[in-house]
Amino acid sequence: MSTFVVVGAGLVGAATAWQLARRGHEVTVLERDTPANAMGSSHGSARILRYGYADPFYVRMVVDARREWDELERLSGERLFTRTGSLDAGAARDPAALAAVFAEVGVDHELLTPSEAAARWPRLRFAGGAGVLWHPAAGVVDAETAVSAMLRLARAEGARVETGRPVASVERAGAGYRVAGPDGRAVEAEKVVVAAGGWLPDLLGGLPLPEAFLSAFPPLQVMQEHVFHFPYREAPSETWPTFIHTEAAMLVYGLPGGRDAALPGGRSGQKVAVFNGGRPVRSAAAQDGAIDRASRERITAYARRALPGVVPEPYAETTCLFTNTPTEDFVVDGADGITVASPCSGHGAKFAPLLGRIIAESAAGERAAPDRFRVGGGRGAPPP
Numbered sequence: 001m002s003t004f005v006v007v008g009a010g011l012v013g014a015a016t017a018w019q020l021a022r023r024g025h026e027v028t029v030l031e032r033d034t035p036a037n038a039m040g041s042s043h044g045s046a047r048i049l050r051y052g053y054a055d056p057f058y059v060r061m062v063v064d065a066r067r068e069w070d071e072l073e074r075l076s077g078e079r080l081f082t083r084t085g086s087l088d089a090g091a092a093r094d095p096a097a098l099a100a101v102f103a104e105v106g107v108d109h110e111l112l113t114p115s116e117a118a119a120r121w122p123r124l125r126f127a128g129g130a131g132v133l134w135h136p137a138a139g140v141v142d143a144e145t146a147v148s149a150m151l152r153l154a155r156a157e158g159a160r161v162e163t164g165r166p167v168a169s170v171e172r173a174g175a176g177y178r179v180a181g182p183d184g185r186a187v188e189a190e191k192v193v194v195a196a197g198g199w200l201p202d203l204l205g206g207l208p209l210p211e212a213f214l215s216a217f218p219p220l221q222v223m224q225e226h227v228f229h230f231p232y233r234e235a236p237s238e239t240w241p242t243f244i245h246t247e248a249a250m251l252v253y254g255l256p257g258g259r260d261a262a263l264p265g266g267r268s269g270q271k272v273a274v275f276n277g278g279r280p281v282r283s284a285a286a287q288d289g290a291i292d293r294a295s296r297e298r299i300t301a302y303a304r305r306a307l308p309g310v311v312p313e314p315y316a317e318t319t320c321l322f323t324n325t326p327t328e329d330f331v332v333d334g335a336d337g338i339t340v341a342s343p344c345s346g347h348g349a350k351f352a353p354l355l356g357r358i359i360a361e362s363a364a365g366e367r368a369a370p371d372r373f374r375v376g377g378g379r380g381a382p383p384p
Contacts, residue, residue: 002364003189004028005179007167007203009035010042011143012343013195014150015356016363020193021157023360028187029151029159030179032166032199036147039284041197041321043144045258046271047349048242050086050138051107052098057372059105061351066137068353076149079142084239084256086138087117089126090246095133102135109135123236123309126245138242140255143349150356162187167196170207170338177208177337191337193363198222198284198321200342213335216375218325220342224287225278226295228317229261229269230303230310240270245306251275252302261316270310272299275346276322289319322346332359332369339363 002025006017009031021027036042049069051062073080088095095111102109110133117132118125126132151161168182170192180186196203201220232240242255257271277295281287296314304312324344325331331342332355341359343351362369 002026002191003176004191004193004363005030005177005187005189006193006195007179008032008195008197008199009147009151009161009163010040010195010197011036011147011349011352012197012341012355012359013193014147014154015352016193016195016341016359017159017161018150018154018157019356019360020364021154021159023364025364027154027159028189029154029161030165030167030181030187031161031163034163035151035161036144039287041323041345042147042349043320044260045142045144046255046260047141047143048086048138048253048255049081049141049350050242050244051102051135052086052088052093052133052244054094054097054101056101056105059101059107061354063105063107065351065354068357069141072146072149072353075153078145078149080146080149081139081141082239082256083137083139085134085136085241087121087124087126087241087243087245088133089114089117089128089130089243091128091130092246092251093130093244095131098133107135108137109133121241123240123307124243125306125308140242140258141349142258146352150353167203170194170203172208191339191363193339193341193359195341195359197345198287198323200323200340201283202285204340207338207340208336209338210335213333213375217340218327218331218375221324222281222283223276223278223322223324224281225273225276225320225322226291226299226317227271227273227320228296228299228314229257229271230307230312231263231269231315233309233311235267240309247302247306250277250298250302252299252306254307263315269315270307272303272307274299276324278319284321287319287321291317291319330355330373331375332362332373333375334363
């Protein structure tokens with residue numbers, strides 16, 4: 001079996017380390033800060049797991065990922081997924097087309113009129129005549145707890161997890177690699193997996209990979225996004241659904257906020273944001289955590305007209321990072337013993353245990369990642 005260094009202990013890095021360790025490989029994880037820290041893309045308790053993609057490839061991936069989440073919950077003894085169901089609305093979402101894909105793949109769903117949806121979910125208002133798609137299997141993933149669970153399982157299989165270990169360079173060392181930090185501390189291994197999320201743009205060009213690979217690698221855009229939490233007008237008798245709604249040239253998503261912004265008495269609110277509504281930054285190192293006032297006003301106005309079940313005054317706000325390729329396809333590819341994994345974090349959290357398995361199998365040479373995840377192999381974008 002091989003020795004591996006995994007760079008990054010977010011959702012994908014933790015999943016990869018676990019999958020490699022359970023296969024008998026010797027694994028060291030280097031995390032620049034702490035696992036699932038707020039400077040990356042895997043912190044907090046609330047990430048949407050939904051099936052709404054126009055491409056059957058990704059819908060089938062969600063079906064497969066859901067089985068991986070079930071296994072992870074069983075092995076860890078942790079509750080990592082809360083079923084809420086999810087709604088897709090707005091003409092640009094094309095709910096009827098999504099419903100046709102669900103029918104093809106076999107995902108349970110209902111296509112409702114806006115009035116039918118309003119009667120069932122009076123705390124949400126989806127105007128327009130495009131219909132509303134409901135799929136009950138969707139829900140919310142607890143990202144932070146999932147990271148902890150996967151790293152705990154990885155350690156149980158012999159993996160080492162080292163925190164406070166930023167990576168400054170990866171260099172060839174004999175038949176393998178030397179992975180070093182800015183303080184000179186280094187770890188050597190036969191193979192390296194780089195799962196650095198929004199920090200990848202700072203590392204990619206310095207990796208000892210063939211020039212042809214680096215030239216073909218799709219450009220990465222790191223976005224500093226703004227997220228807002230709105231209090232419910234009344235304590236909900238049942239969990240709110242997640243939703244994705246195209247409205248007024250925006251793609252808005254919402255989900256129950258969980259621990260991310262807990263209120264007194266164990267209550268929480270609805271987490272609402274615009275997809276790719278923030279600003280691009282060079283990499284995670286350039287984020288400043290500043291909330292844009294125009295973004296706050298835009299999402300508050302949306303809550304006022306589309307979410308009658310919340311008080312349209314955010315009680316909490318934060319930033320997070322999305323890292324996207326131009327097609328929003330993932331990248332799982334590499335050469336010469338280095339694997340680069342860049343899931344588009346705008347929609348990648350739901351796939352984490354499955355992606356960990358795909359990356360581990362690819363890095364260990366068991367099987368190649370899907371063609372569209374390999375550099376130059378993408379065949380078009382899934383919708384956000």
